[in-house]
Amino acid sequence: MTITSASANPSSAFRFPLPRIHPRLRLPLAIVAIVLVAPFAVPPLLGIDPNAMSVLERFAGPSLAHPLGLDEFGRDRLARVLIGAQASLRVAVISALISCTIGSLIGLFGAYFRGLAGFLSTKTADVVLCFPPILLALLVVTLMGPGTTTLIWVLSIIYFPAFARIVYLEASRVSQLDYVVAAKALGARPRRVMFRTMLPNISGPIIVQLSLTAAAAIVTESGLSYLGLGVVPPDPSWGQMIRGARAYMERDPLGIIIPCVAISLTIYSVNLLTDRLRDVLDPKGLSGGIPILSPRRPKVQAAPQSATLEADTVLRIDHLDVATNTNGTPIKLIEDVNLRVRRGRCTALVGESGSGKSLTASSVMGLLPRGVNVTAGDIMLRSHNGETIQVTTLSGEDLEAIRGRDAAMIFQEPMTALNPVYRVGDQLIEAAKIHRSVSSAQAREEGIEFLKRVGVNDPVRRFDSFPHMLSGGLRQRVMIAMALSMQPGLLLADEPTTALDVTVQAEIIDLLIALKNSAGAPGILFISHDLGVVAQLADEIAVMYAGRVVEQGPAATVLGNARHPYTRALLQSMPAAHEELHASRSDTLPSIGGTPPLPHERPAGCAFRDRCPHAVSVCAEVRPDLTSVDGPDHLAACHLTRGSAV
Amino acid sequence: MLHSAISRLASALSMLFVVATLVFAIQVVIPGDPAELLLSSAGSTPTPENIAALRVEMGLDRPLLQQYVEFLWGAVRLDFGNSLIDNSSIGQTIATRLPRTLELIAVAMSIAVAVAVPFGTHAALRAGGRLDTAGSGVSALFAAVPVFVIGTLLILLFAQTLKLTPAGGYADFGSAPIQHLSNLVLPAITVAMSIFPIIFRMTRSSVLDSLSNEWVRTALAKGLPRRAVVRRHVLRNALGPVVTVIGLQLGILLGSTVLVEFVFNWPGLSGYLVTAVEQRDYPTVRAIILVVAAIFIFINLLIELLQMKLDPRVQL
Amino acid sequence: MIEQYNLLEVEKLSLGFGGGNGLLRSQPAMILRDVSFTIGQGEIIGLVGESGSGKSTIGKAVLKLLKAQEGRIRFDGVDISDLSEHDMRPLRREMQIVFQDPYSSLDPRQTVRGILSDALDIHRLHTGTAREPRLVELLDMVGLRREFLDRYPHEFSGGQRQRIGIARAMSVEPRLIVADEPVSALDVSIQAQVINLIARLRDQTGVSVLFISHDLSVVRFISDRIIVLYLGKIMEVGPADLVHHAPLHPYSKALVSAEPRLDQKSSRIRLTGDIPSPLKPPSGCVFRTRCPFALPACAEGVPELREVAPGRSKACIRDDIDMETAA
């Protein structure tokens, strides 16, 4: 439920394109405004005449009266370059606007009505895009003769297809979204759906394209004018000025440099605006998504605790804190988590979305997202030769050595966890080939053996399939085979069944149960939000809420005799726990009000207190520690469980 | 695979047909009579008799359908008729000039790809680092300067001021290889600079996108060394969009080299085209444009087929 | 709940996608085959099935957001199967939809006020001074505070967004709501709130609900009757409690026993193999490839959905399976 963070909703950043200008856009917008206005405002202000010649002063250098000097006819260069801008800008802006309007309409209609309109709008664009832009322009100029009007038409024709295509794609994407379907379901007329619902939501890409097109139009206009086929004399334009100055290049390099710089600065400023617009519209572009390939992990304070793991334990996490530091102030995402996974046993980590389950698992693998770090605590892992490894002190290469071999991981989305361009078998044995340098033939044989072991029918054929040919359940089996293939001591399973159908989920759970009971089984850290799933697999359960473990103990105890109000509420709100209730008898399901707090707004005291039916005044002030209840193994973090039962 | 390759080929051919029709139709649709335009470009006001005579010569008096069929049939045989200006065979002139343009494009593209792809990759892998900032700065700079301005400035610097290279011109490779190459350097670099930003940016963003794929996390989680992850699970998947953009640029270059050839007096298709446009020699213009569009469509077809090889999911 | 009156009647609905596209013409892939059911006034019907079984497609076809190839849909006695979009418009007020994804179901550029007002504007309801009280009333109805009116969707949690979506649907006072997995994207603790809300709205307004979900235990709680769907075919229809406790069809039984439960029963029917692609369903009984009770005869004819007990139907040729001992 982390919706209010800006990153969770990319479109929110660009809600008010005009009234509230994003800080990153202010500078480029100001520059572009100057570039657009100056050519029209400055010449009358200065009162200089671009056509006044003083032949005696040809090629005069810069002076107070003529800051940029005089050209080959003794005309003021500053005036010329500004007047030249007028022609270029007028052509570029008008044609960009025309092509934007035409293209957007075509794209929008095409995407809404599909069928013939859609076909035409995409195909027109395809056909026009077959001509390199300059050539298309030349074709039209041949027939219509050069001139400003021709140019505007030419440029509009050249650039509208790109608009049509982009608007078509964006509008098609948006028209699949539920809120557009909702508008149709409400009976809104096509005009309303297109212009009131769809258009505002694709305005971002349109604005970006508009500014791109304006820049491109300036380039093309100047190119044509340079060839003598664009704006014709006596209207000056930058392209023409460069063309004219070429003849005097040796004598007067300044004459050619000035318009070159003018053009380039103008385009640069428009490009800058475009780039910033893109960044603002798509915040992901700034951070580049979640590249996990952080060059080197910042080392945690060396924790030379020479502690070793108990003999039956493959993973122990002690007092783990994980924090992010994106906006300067560190925010704790995980606080004081303690966990233990025993060999051949399953520890389950349960909690709602955002409670910190995945981050806990990622910490073990050293795969935390960029900007998120372990700030305190120890993670001790059993290596394949029996030693105890302090994961938090490892750097890049040492981490690579333990991943896959000592701790393997499977993920929630089997659809995206496999690389679509390689055969599944090749991905399955990839790590083995690198780490153990076995021959390809032998690795293949082993791989097929592992596929068989995780219950893949026809493993030889599956081995050579591409991921997209397999169903979700099969892919998850492949992932499990991949994880087991290096015989790790620890298997981290992050919601491995959540994306699967119930019947397939049941099969995968059975597979994991069988795995747990097999000889040499790894310890499993199983992450899930579903207590029903956990009940079938787990030997021990830790319940997380808002980054902390609130209750922990043997599975049967936690499920059967939950003591923390949150755990109880979770168990209570499962419809499966209330077979005696039915809505038609006006029963209601027991439910918890409110939502979990976001990491940066976690309150002092107990994080659950706003939703807790038993909260007392001390809950707001003192954060309850995990303390044992009933027996030494059963821990809960609640003020009420210390003394009497809740 | 074969099936979808054939259907792509068919759609490319039909596109070519549409383009040819369009090139023919523009002349009919756009107001103004090509014959009249041709004559008036000379300066004098043409008499109706002159116009009529030229119309006969250009075949404009014949029924539209006949003109159209003859045009198409000619195009299929690569026979585009003769120039209105000097009556030379258009097809032949194209055949001598086109290879020079293609040479320029090939050399320029090789330079651009050789620099921009590794540069973009490293920039993405260390996003926000120094190399990234430098690359983005350079590409913003190059992107802001129109290609003929780059050319002009390079001439000013290397030819006029430093006198390292010729300012322009052409020599036959067979008779004067050194001369040929030294003439090629500046125009090739100019073109390469103009496409550098596009390839650099596409490579960078494609690698960044690829980095955030979940299978990268899988690859890391199974303990592949960083280098293997980058090579096999990041770069390999980032290739597709880069290849597409290279193909698209090849096509666009066929047009924008017009300017570069003009700046450097490189006698490719462009000089021919610009003269033809100035003189309103419509048959020549449309022949050149048709040839270029055909090459463009063909390149795109190749790219699509390549994409099918690169990504097993892309079928039909 | 006894239904005297069928608000919605769906008869032999068949719907497919694709086909007739470009050069390479192909058979449309049939997603729904011969689907028939009714929804009574004020009734909540649960529609369960696994991914790709066509649950959402049924929902959209009922609302005529998708065009069915064959079959009849009658709403309130009126055959709407062949109505044009234009003629549908006044009827749209009577049937509304609630979506699964709380993130994409609300226009990110409109405030709650805008979203709800749009709905009212389209049908010119509560105009002028009557608007504000109505908006407040709608928020009240779904348990949101009136201060929320001028906030944007991204300022809300998933559960709250879902409430806004429900308010939008209820704003035009519909008589039927298609709720397409309305709680699947929500955390358990929030899920119960939304389920209770939908049940309460039905009690208060008498709206009928087609409640789509893949979670049998949710559907058992909220619905009066359950329809079990597999690969575009109805497998079983019956009263919710009965279908859940004593399923008649092997597939329903498998679904029930696959449900992850706290008190793990040892008896389970385990399906093996994957769900076949809806594009190439098996011949005969579509469940045949995964059915533990399949006979050679199951491959021959498509089993009819037939009434086997009062109010209970199934599409299986076998009547001799003892579910309890088989399990």
Ligand SMILES: Nc1ncnc2c1ncn2[C@@H]1O[C@H](COP(=O)(O)OP(=O)(O)OP(=O)(O)O)[C@@H](O)[C@H]1O
């Ligand atoms: N890269 C990141 N930068 C900042 N905060 C993050 C980052 N990744 C996760 N968080 C925050 O850390 C908290 C815990 O996230 P985590 O992914 O571990 O939750 P989870 O329990 O796995 O949830 P889910 O059930 O949705 O997978 C959340 O509040 C989340 O918003």
Ligand code: SF4
């Ligand atoms: S500490 Fe207080 S608020 Fe927290 S769970 Fe216990 S009783 Fe509730």
Ligand code: SF4
């Ligand atoms: S008809 Fe046959 S295959 Fe289908 S459910 Fe009944 S027994 Fe199984």
Ligand SMILES: [Mg+2]
């Ligand atoms: Mg998670």
